[in-house]
Amino acid sequence: MFEQIVEFTLNNPLLVGAFVILLILVIVNEAKGAAKGVDTAEAVRLMNKDEAVALDIRDRKDFNAGHITGALHIPMNSLDSKLNELEKHKNKKIIVVCRMGSSASMAVAKLQKAGFQDVVRLKGGMMQWQTDSMPVVKK
Numbered sequence: 001m002f003e004q005i006v007e008f009t010l011n012n013p014l015l016v017g018a019f020v021i022l023l024i025l026v027i028v029n030e031a032k033g034a035a036k037g038v039d040t041a042e043a044v045r046l047m048n049k050d051e052a053v054a055l056d057i058r059d060r061k062d063f064n065a066g067h068i069t070g071a072l073h074i075p076m077n078s079l080d081s082k083l084n085e086l087e088k089h090k091n092k093k094i095i096v097v098c099r100m101g102s103s104a105s106m107a108v109a110k111l112q113k114a115g116f117q118d119v120v121r122l123k124g125g126m127m128q129w130q131t132d133s134m135p136v137v138k139k
Contacts (some may be wrong), residue, residue: 038095040128
C-alpha cells in the first residue's frame with residue numbers, strides 16, 4: 001500500500017502538490033473562519049460573572065421545549081431582520097446557542113459583520129448543555 005502511494009506521488013507530482021496546497025488552504029481557512037466556541041462551564045461563568053447574553057437561534061418549538069435561563073430567542077431565519085433587538089447588548093459578550101453547535105457559527109459571522117465584536121458560540125449547543133445536566137427553562 002505504502003509503495004503504491006509513493007509510486008503515485010512520483011508519477012503525479014503536480015496533482016499531489018495541488019492536493020497538498022488545497023489541503024493547507026482549507027485548514028488555514030477553517031482555522032481563521034471558525035467561530036470561537038466556549039464549553040458549558042465557560043458559558044456559565046461568562047453569564048454569571050461577565051453578564052454575557054445567551055442568544056438562542058433555534059426555532060420556537062425547540063426553544064419552548066427547553067432553553068438556557070434568560071436566553072434571548074431570535075431564530076436563525078429571523079436574525080437579519082431582528083438585529084436591532086440585540087443593539088442594547090452590543091457591548092456585552094454574546095453566546096450563540098443552536099441545537100448542536102454547528103449552525104451557530106453562521107450566526108456568529110452575521111453578528112460580527114453587523115459590528116458585534118465579542119461573539120462566541122456554545123460548543124455542542126443545547127445538546128451538550130443538556131448532556132452536561134445544565135438547567136433548562138421550558139415555556
